[in-house]
Amino acid sequence: MEEIKQALLKPIKIIESDRDNNVRYYFIYKNQRKRYLKVAVKYLNGEGYIITLHHTSKIQ
Numbered sequence: 001m002e003e004i005k006q007a008l009l010k011p012i013k014i015i016e017s018d019r020d021n022n023v024r025y026y027f028i029y030k031n032q033r034k035r036y037l038k039v040a041v042k043y044l045n046g047e048g049y050i051i052t053l054h055h056t057s058k059i060q
Contacts (some may be wrong), residue, residue: 003028003037004037004039004053006028007026007027007028007037007039007053008026008039008041010018010053011026011027011028012027012028012029012030013026013027013059014026014027015027015059015060016027017040018032020042022042022044023040023042023043023051024040024041024043024045024048025038025039025041026032026038026039026040026041027039027059030055033055035055035056035057036055036057036058036059037053037054037055038053038054038055038056038059039053040042040052040053
């Protein structure tokens with residue numbers, strides 16, 4: 001949970017989805033895994049909720 005909080009509060013990059021204008025991807029780098037944690041958040045009616053998260057080798 002702490003990693004997810006960190007990604008949302010202090011991301012190294014935020015990218016808007018090219019498929020849905022209401023989705024943002026938040027990234028942090030995890031040294032232990034040598035990978036990024038990508039957290040996808042969907043915003044509706046002024047509130048956001050996490051729709052998925054996973055580790056990835058690059059920001060995309």
